[in-house]
Amino acid sequence: MKVHLPLLAGLAMLVFASQSCKNDGPPVAPKPLTLVSLKIERKGGVDCDKPDSVMVNCAWVNFKYPVLKDGSDSLKQAVDGWAKEFMTTWVGMAEEPDNLPPLDDAINNFFNMQAESAKEMPDMRNVFAAETTDTVLLNDGKHLTLQLDGYSDTGGAHPSWSSAVATWDVATAKKVALDQLVTDLNALQALAEKKFREVRPELFSPDEEGNIPFAFDETFPFKLADNTGLVKDGIFFCYVPYEVGPYAIGATEFVLTFAELGALKK
Numbered sequence: 001m002k003v004h005l006p007l008l009a010g011l012a013m014l015v016f017a018s019q020s021c022k023n024d025g026p027p028v029a030p031k032p033l034t035l036v037s038l039k040i041e042r043k044g045g046v047d048c049d050k051p052d053s054v055m056v057n058c059a060w061v062n063f064k065y066p067v068l069k070d071g072s073d074s075l076k077q078a079v080d081g082w083a084k085e086f087m088t089t090w091v092g093m094a095e096e097p098d099n100l101p102p103l104d105d106a107i108n109n110f111f112n113m114q115a116e117s118a119k120e121m122p123d124m125r126n127v128f129a130a131e132t133t134d135t136v137l138l139n140d141g142k143h144l145t146l147q148l149d150g151y152s153d154t155g156g157a158h159p160s161w162s163s164a165v166a167t168w169d170v171a172t173a174k175k176v177a178l179d180q181l182v183t184d185l186n187a188l189q190a191l192a193e194k195k196f197r198e199v200r201p202e203l204f205s206p207d208e209e210g211n212i213p214f215a216f217d218e219t220f221p222f223k224l225a226d227n228t229g230l231v232k233d234g235i236f237f238c239y240v241p242y243e244v245g246p247y248a249i250g251a252t253e254f255v256l257t258f259a260e261l262g263a264l265k266k
Helices: 005-023 073-091 103-120 185-199 258-264
Strands: 035-044 057-068 126-139 143-153 160-169 227-231 234-239 252-257
Touching (some): 035 103, 035 126, 057 073, 057 103, 057 143, 073 103, 073 126, 073 160, 126 227, 143 227, 143 234, 160 234, 185 234, 185 252, 185 258
Parallel strands (some): 057 126, 160 227
Antiparallel strands (some): 126 143, 143 160, 227 234
């Protein structure tokens, strides 16, 4: 049977047109990932059930942390490792912070240290606590930004608390750095300092006697936050105690919006 070339050309055009119609639809938006918060809760000591005001011998750990239920295995491992490292820092008590023990061992050491302290100083208050909480800052299917806040009290001059923030590229499971989001880190630092002063005006406003409570100096120079992350409206900054100021000023959080970033945004 002879097949005329014009007929073949027509069929090819129909197939091409059909495929083009299929591809001309709206792009499929990436789906947010599914996360759950898991808990690690332990108590130990002779009077953990007593009110805080009279409690003298107790240790507790109350960790809440994020776990991915879908996404790539490499992303799951990255998030899990990041969360467990953060939790370990609150109970590790290691002389070498870069050589922390596994989380389970660190928790056991934390309770053993409290028990030893209570044994050596039975008339003193020996109440140890370590806690973490988790927050999802962005989960749009393309990027995942998480925050962990931590707290620890082992009877020192004051409790310790800090935060960690990280953004991952969902497709590659790699963390996203600031220089991947903006074109000029020096210009970004100038914008961040301006924003910091705007959200914490009480630190830089003269008091009744004309004294300024705080100023960035050689001891506490301003810098880009160690903990930043991509969020829906811009870049989130989290300054923890001692990062750019003394413990007394606490933490400072803000978002530099994409509008504020302007041409700096990549």
